[in-house]
Amino acid sequence: MTIQAAHTFLNLSKVAQSINETRGSNDKVKICADYFSSLEDETDLMLAAQFLGEGAFSNISGKRASVGSRTYSILAAELCEIDYDKVFKPSKTALGSSSETIEKLFTNIPEARAKWFPQDLTLKEVEAIFESLQAVSSRADKQEILTNAWTKMSPLEVKYFLRIMGRGSLRIGFESKSIVSSIVKAFKKSIEDVRYVHMITGSLGKTAALARNDQLEDAQFKLFQPIAFMLASPIESRTIENYTDYLAEEKFDGMRCQIHVKGNEVRIFSRDLNEITHSFPEIITFFADRSLPGIVLDGEICVYKNDTIMPFQHLQKRMGLKKPSKKILEQHPTILISYDVLFYDGKPVFEHTLLDRRALLTELSKEYVFPVTSQYPISHEDEIEMLFDQAIAHGNEGLMLKHKQSTYEYGQRRKSWLKVKKPGGSIDTVMMYAHAGSGKRGGTYSDFTLGISVRNDDRYEEEFIPIGKAYGGYTDEELKKLNSRIKEITAEKYGPTLGLYPDIVVELEFDDIQVNKRTKANFTLRFPRFKAIRWDLSPDDVDTLIDIERLYENKLNQERLKQINNPSFVFK
Incomplete structure (x- = not known):
């Protein structure tokens, strides 16, 4: 790569492709770091980091190409x-x-x-x-x-x-945290310093430019500019030495958000840092009426009706609407339930401990009267099961365990926040397509499109239609066996994808079922993954679209306890 060619879009595309074809994460980071180092112009560097990690526009720009x-x-x-x-x-x-x-x-x-x-x-x-x-x-x-x-x-x-x-993942096994690592390596900076600047600026491009110019210390947090969210790890992936170090909190069945408020100016941002203010006018009015000082809250938007938090499917009808109709507002009213405070009184507080932030949040919620979650101390591991069952009875997703001494660890998945969830269900599906893997799975078929039966469904001419894609939940040995069998049942080949004869049945586990009118089934599965490869079953045994529709309706009509009697929901 010559310096002269470094700033071309072709070269960025080649870099992305090279990262995609490279297995080790350290080697991927090196490729990107070398590329960043080669860019002499500051604007080119900012655009390169933005294109690789955020999309056509910076997350904080509010702009979208909007091409379907x-x-x-x-x-x-x-x-x-x-x-x-x-x-x-x-x-x-x-x-x-x-x-x-x-x-x-x-x-x-x-x-x-x-x-x-x-x-x-x-x-x-x-x-x-x-x-x-x-x-x-x-x-x-x-x-x-x-x-x-x-x-x-x-x-x-x-x-x-x-x-x-499209602003989605480039699907090269290289997300924003890898871009941060590349900035660290390219300009020889501290990982914590770069992460911090990325959080408070909300921009990979700005972070890269500040790192290159030795100006990381100049970065400052600004109200109404979203910051990266703290993330949780599955409890199964972490070992807990002492449960008493944690507080439990019910995990609501809603959409994570960040709200910035100062007086009557209110703006809401989604987890991917998109502004969604206009979709929730009742929440804007609610907070604007409280004359809050400058404050940033982390919380959950839920549909709340008749003192009950409604299923996520109700919230789906509000998501993406720039101006919800009066009818939609009446049928699916929303509230924002806060569980953390990140900024108050003119300064960030995310470096404070959870206990200190929680004390501040409780004080503010009483003074200005807005809803917050409750937290429960844990004295023994057995209490988690009891609290989990209580959360499910309230119609919530599960539990969050939060370390009492943790700071707000933006963009990281560590042991500070742990999520306790159980699958929303499982269905038997047939493998329809096998997609070649990348990175360390290069050379094998490791991503799969799974389908359900519509053989006896008058609405369709096909035998099976897709219901989801999954690329995890199997062992290395199972993957080896799958690839061996796939060779025998390949019907067609389309580049890196194989079309398969109906043969392999997979029990697919998922968190939830969501309506998606852009798919043949009109539904998609939320976070599908392999539960088991059912070598004992045949395609005649897979579940049908009618089964999916029934599961969806059952979840939608599930009876939930009213939140007015739920001590996990404080709104007085």
């Missing part, structure tokens, strides 16, 4: 001169990825190749394309911008352009 998958997929089919329904959609189903599908088609179809004239676009030129996309609203305008951009890119660039535009 169907919009760019239809365009890709037109450029390839293929039928969208008969060729593109089956290819996408097989590969499990729109961006991967488009890269393969653009590479292999002569009609598409004839339209490409790669021009080594710079990072700044690609930034300008993203800016132009977010400035227009019609599908035609967005497709015109995409056409002009894609014809100047290679298929590899198009793939990463789409993944960056």
Whole structure:
């Protein structure tokens, strides 16, 4: 890589692909750190960190390209001169990825190749394309911008352009914490200093620039600028020496958020740092009426009706609405329940212990009257089961265990916060597609699309339709056996994806079932994972879409205890 070529989008795409094809996390970090070091221009460095770790726009910008998958997929089919329904959609189903599908088609179809004239676009030129996309609203305008951009890119660039535009993971086994590690390595800084600056700035690009310029100490927390959330680890993944060091708290069936308030100015941010203020006007009014001083709270948004926290499925009807209707507000009213305070009286308090932050939160909730969770001391491990059952009876997801002396450890999964949950259920599914793994799983098929039966369902012509993707829950030996069997039941091959004859049955465990009208089943599973490979069952034994619909309705209609009698919910 020459310094001159370092700032091109093609080079960033090659770096991302190289990271994807590299196994060890340290080796991945080195590739990224070397790349960051090669970027001479500060803006290029900021854009590179942003593109690799956040997306087309910084998390704190409030901007979105807002280009739907169907919009760019239809365009890709037109450029390839293929039928969208008969060729593109089956290819996408097989590969499990729109961006991967488009890269393969653009590479292999002569009609598409004839339209490409790669021009080594710079990072700044690609930034300008993203800016132009977010400035227009019609599908035609967005497709015109995409056409002009894609014809100047290679298929590899198009793939990463789409993944960056979508703001999701680049799916290269390299998340934001790895970008932080790369900044540390590239500019020889302390990991704690870089993590702290990333938290209070909310921007990987700004963090990289401050690290390079030896200005980390200049970073300051700003109200109404979201900070990275503290994360929890599954209790199964950690060993606890002394349970009395922890406090228990019921885990509500809602959406994690962060609320910034000062007087009548109120802004709410989701876990991915998106602003969601306009989706919850009743919460805005509630906090604006309390004339709070500058404060930042960490908490949970829940649908709360008739003194009861309703199932998450009710909250889904509120998510993403920029201006909910009067009817929606009446049917699915929300509240924000706080469980931590991060900023108060003009200064951050996340370096204080949980006990100190909790004491402050309790004092503030009494003075300004807003809902908070309750916390329970733990004297023995056996109490966790009792508290867990109590949480489930209240309709909550489970428990959180929080270390009394912990500070707010932004963006890390350690032992300070532990989550205690049980699966929402399990179903028997058939393996439909096997996707090649990356990183340490390179060379094996380790990601799988699982399906349910619609053989006797008049709504469908197929035998099976997808219900979820899973890539964990099996042992190395089981994976080896799976790959051996997959070779024998392969029906078709689409690049890194195999279409399989119905044969392997997997009991799939999940946290919840959610409505998703963009899927054939109209449902998706929340956090699906392997529970068991059922070599004893055949495809005739897998669950049906009707079974999924019944499970969903049962969860939706599950009776819940009213929160007015729940000591875990303090709102007086």
